[in-house]
Amino acid sequence: xRQIRQKxxxxxxxxxQFPLHFDSEKCNLFPPDLRNQEVQPIKxxxxxxxxxxxxKPAEGETFDIELExxxxxxxxxxxxxxxxxxxxxxxxxxxxxGSIGSGKTTIVQQLVEHLQGKYRTAAIAGDLTTTIDxxxxxxxxxPVIQANTGKxxxxxxxxxxxxLSKLDLEHLDLLFIENVxxxxxxxxxxxxxxxxxxxxxxxxxxxxxxxxxxxxxxASVVIINKIDLAGAMEVDTNRLKEDAxxxxxxxxVVFTNGRTGEGIPELIEALSLPKK
Amino acid sequence: xHEVSIAQSIVHTVLDEAKKQKASRVESxxxxxxxxxxxxxxxVEFWVKTGFEGTIAEKAELLFKRVKGVLHCxxxxxxxxxxxxxxxxxxxxxxxxxxxxxxxxxxxITQGKEALIRRIKILKK
Numbered sequence: 001x002r003q004i005r006q007k008x009x010x011x012x013x014x015x016x017q018f019p020l021h022f023d024s025e026k027c028n029l030f031p032p033d034l035r036n037q038e039v040q041p042i043k044x045x046x047x048x049x050x051x052x053x054x055x056k057p058a059e060g061e062t063f064d065i066e067l068e069x070x071x072x073x074x075x076x077x078x079x080x081x082x083x084x085x086x087x088x089x090x091x092x093x094x095x096x097x098g099s100i101g102s103g104k105t106t107i108v109q110q111l112v113e114h115l116q117g118k119y120r121t122a123a124i125a126g127d128l129t130t131t132i133d134x135x136x137x138x139x140x141x142x143p144v145i146q147a148n149t150g151k152x153x154x155x156x157x158x159x160x161x162x163x164l165s166k167l168d169l170e171h172l173d174l175l176f177i178e179n180v181x182x183x184x185x186x187x188x189x190x191x192x193x194x195x196x197x198x199x200x201x202x203x204x205x206x207x208x209x210x211x212x213x214x215x216x217x218x219a220s221v222v223i224i225n226k227i228d229l230a231g232a233m234e235v236d237t238n239r240l241k242e243d244a245x246x247x248x249x250x251x252x253v254v255f256t257n258g259r260t261g262e263g264i265p266e267l268i269e270a271l272s273l274p275k276k
Numbered sequence: 277x278h279e280v281s282i283a284q285s286i287v288h289t290v291l292d293e294a295k296k297q298k299a300s301r302v303e304s305x306x307x308x309x310x311x312x313x314x315x316x317x318x319x320v321e322f323w324v325k326t327g328f329e330g331t332i333a334e335k336a337e338l339l340f341k342r343v344k345g346v347l348h349c350x351x352x353x354x355x356x357x358x359x360x361x362x363x364x365x366x367x368x369x370x371x372x373x374x375x376x377x378x379x380x381x382x383x384x385i386t387q388g389k390e391a392l393i394r395r396i397k398i399l400k401k
Binding site: 060061062063064065066067068069070071072152153154184185187188189210213214216217246247248249250 | 278281282285286289293297299300301303312313314315370371372373374379381382385390391392393394395396397398399400401
């Protein structure tokens with residue numbers, strides 16, 4: 001999980017003598033009440049920290065405001081809340097990333113089928129539009145919530161929060177969150193899932209991993225799918241694996257064929273799901 | 277694509293703060309973006325400029341700083357930059373998420389994932 005950055009308010013905003021006035025002749029900073037008095041160079045200590053503030057004389061006055069406002073904070077906080085909700089109900093959540101057509105939905109279908117009877121599974125299917133993916137997973141007997149993003153290229157923690165509110169969390173052990181087909185934007189938005197897996201398929205060509213190294217940063221498992229087509233595509237699957245391990249040595253790499261279910265037991269093992 | 281939402285967030289945060297401070301103009305905005313984020317600075321800059329059009333921040337100077345990726349190794353206690361290989365064949369830089377000193381994968385990224393507005397300068401009349 002990313003660390004959640006607290007908004008740090010500038011102590012200057014609370015400082016009683018703010019704003020300070022700049023005396024260009026003496027080149028020192030003074031609270032307003034000292035302006036016409038005998039000049040003493042001073043340092044302002046706020047909460048133990050010494051901070052200097054430059055205020056330029058202008059037709060108005062210029063103020064420097066330290067915001068430290070994290071632009072991703074809102075999503076990170078929501079992701080943290082999602083995680084707490086999932087933990088409260090002992091649900092293990094897996095975020096599944098991959099390009100369009102890499103086989104995310106087929107992998108989820110296979111996982112749901114293979115885990116039937118062992119875990120009570122559900123899925124959140126993220127897509128721009130349509131319920132095609134959700135319907136496909138539902139066929140396999142798991143409750144599915146469709147999260148349509150409209151035009152956005154990624155799921156965010158808020159969409160997952162909404163989807164979670166529609167699931168019966170009391171009767172669930174495992175949740176698969178299928179992200180929107182994209183290997184860039186979803187990387188920025190943690191959802192609150194416990195682990196992240198990345199699906200790449202041989203039909204995407206031999207360079208998928210090296211072209212998207214940053215998405216592996218937070219991943220624990222890489223699935224190399226459509227291995228049956230590797231020959232026709234002239235893709236060396238071992239090279240893909242080497243690329244992944246070169247970028248992140250502790251990744252678990254599994255080879256699968258989503259259509260036939262080949263490699264799914266190995267994938268389940270690699271996911272190291274909590275014991276039931 | 278998601279640069280647009282980040283840019284929107286910058287525009288809203290800056291203009292909200294400026295309003296709160298009763299500013300007549302925003303002089304500059306300083307943004308820090310980590311190199312391990314998925315954000316293209318040029319794209320963010322373009323959308324922020326577009327978002328500021330027609331507002332009191334229209335003429336603000338935009339300062340974008342790219343923050344280097346730094347990791348902490350839990351095995352050998354290395355603290356420093358990530359190893360990034362430049363591969364002219366692929367025309368990209370290939371980062372390695374393991375310790376450059378002991379090759380351990382037990383690392384923690386301590387810097388380079390941030391996207392934040394560090395400070396703004398406003399003019400009050």
